[in-house]
Amino acid sequence: VKYLPNVRLPPNVVAVPDLSDAAAGATLLIFVLPHQFLSRLCPQILRAVAPGCRAISLIKGVEFESAEPRLISRLISRLLGGMDVSVLMGANVANEVARDEFCEATVGCSSAESGALWRLVFHRPSLNVTVVRDVAGVELCGALKNVVALGAGFCDGVGYGANTKAAIVRIGVREMQAFCALFFEGVEKDTFFESCGIADLVTTCYGGRNRKCAEAFARRGPGATWEAIEVELLNGQRLQGTLTCQDVHACLLAKGAETQARFPLLEAVYAISFEGRDASTIVKLVR
C-alpha cells in the first residue's frame, strides 16, 4: 500500500511477523533489509533454519572498516555460521519489476550449485537472471555506481554534452573494475557487462537521486552543501553516493598516492564533493 500501491502480490507471498516462525525450517533465505539490523536478527534466524539452508542478499551497500571494503554477504555468512551466501543485484527497481516490465538481474554466487538454484528461484520471461561466479564484483557494483553517478550529475550541472557524460560513465566502469580488483580476488571483467554493471550504472547515471542531487550541487556552485540539498530534494534522507565516496576515498588514500592516481574519476568526485573543488574539473582526468 505504501511503496507499491495498486500492486497485487501473488498468494504465495505471506507476511509472517514473527522472525523465528518465518525462518522455521527454511532452506532458502532472501535478505532485503537495511544491513544495520543484521547483527541483531541473524542469530534468531540461524536457530530456526533447516540444515543446509542457503541465503542470498539483495542488500545494496558496502561496509568499510579500517579503510577496506567489507561485503555485506560475508557479514551475513559470518553471522549465520558460515552459510553459503550469494548476492542478487542489477537494474531492477521494485516498481518496474512489480509492473512485470522486462528487467534483468545478476546473481553472484560462490558455488555453481547455488547459482543454478537461485536462477531457478528468480528467472522468468520478464526477469532475465544471469549467474556469475563473482560475489565481490557483483556486490560492489551496487555501491560504487552511486559514486560514478555523482560525477555524471556534476557533468549535467555544469552543462557538459552527451559525449562528455558518456566518457565519465565509461571511465567510471573502468575504475569500478579496478577498485574491485584492488581489494578482492577473483573479480571478473565480464561481471561489468552484466546487469549489475553497465545496466545498473547507466540507469543510475541517467536517472536516479545521486545524479539529481549532484546536478543541483554543481549548479549552486561555491557554498553548496549536501545537507541543504538532501533537505530540499530528498526530504532530509541521506544520499548513498556521498557516503560511499568518502569511504572509497579513505580506502584509496590508505593505499597511497600511486594508487590514488589510478582512480582520477573517483578522486575527482571526492575533491568536488568534499574539498571545494569546482564541479567543472570533473573532466580533468587525463594527465
Next chain:
Amino acid sequence: VKYLPNVRLPPNVVAVPDLSDAAAGATLLIFVLPHQFLSRLCPQILRAVAPGCRAISLIKGVEFESAEPRLISRLISRLLGGMDVSVLMGANVANEVARDEFCEATVGCSSAESGALWRLVFHRPSLNVTVVRDVAGVELCGALKNVVALGAGFCDGVGYGANTKAAIVRIGVREMQAFCALFFEGVEKDTFFESCGIADLVTTCYGGRNRKCAEAFARRGPGATWEAIEVELLNGQRLQGTLTCQDVHACLLAKGAETQARFPLLEAVYAISFEGRDASTIVKLVR
C-alpha cells in the same frame, strides 16, 4: 560556416582543393568522407604519398558483401596497395569536440607502432585517446550500435521504463561482441569497454536520430513506414540503423537458425522494423 558555425579552426588546418597536391609526400592520411568515394580517390592518393605512409579511417559504417561484413579500413588498405590502416571511433561528435569539451576516442590499430603514432597525433587533455589492437572490434561497434539504438527507441516508444531500456542496451553490447567474434578473428571483449563500445552506444541509445526515429515508428504502430518517418523527422535523409539492420539480418540468416537464436535482440529489431512485428515484443528476448 555550414557545419560548425562560430568555430575557429587552428592555423595548421589548411584546405587544399587538389587531391594530388594535398596528398603529395604525405606520411599520414586521415580518412573522413563517405566511403562511396574511396575507390575513385584512392588511386590518386596512392600515387602522391611518401613511402611508408600510414592511414587512419574515421569513417563510420560497414559494407556487406555476400552476407559478410567488410571493413572499410580493409577496403582502404587494399585500394592503397596494402597500406597500414588503423581506425578511430568513439563518442566524439564534431560539435562537442570543436567546442573543446572533454571527449574520448578509441584507436584500433594493426601494429603497436601505428597505435603509438596515432595516439601522438590525436591525444590531448580534452580528447582522451585509448589504443587497442583490434581494428575489427573498434570499427564494427560504430555500425552495430545504430541497430541497438533502434531497439532502445522502440522501448521508449512503447513506454517501457528505465530498467527495461538499460537491459536492451546491455543485451545489445553482448550481441555486438558476439557478432564481431562471429566474423572476425582477434576481437577483444575489452574493446567494448572503450569509448567506441559502451560510451558511443549509450550516447546513441539515449540521444541520437536512430533512437528518435524508432521511437516515432513504435508510437505510430501498424502501418508506420521508415520512409515516412525519414521524410518527417530527417528531411528525407536515410537512417543508418535500418540499413545496417537489414545487412546484419542477412548475415545471420545465412549462418542459419542456430546462429540467429544467439542474437535475439538484433533479430527482434529486424522483425519489428521489417516484418510487421509489434514494437512491444522488443522485450521477448528470453526463452
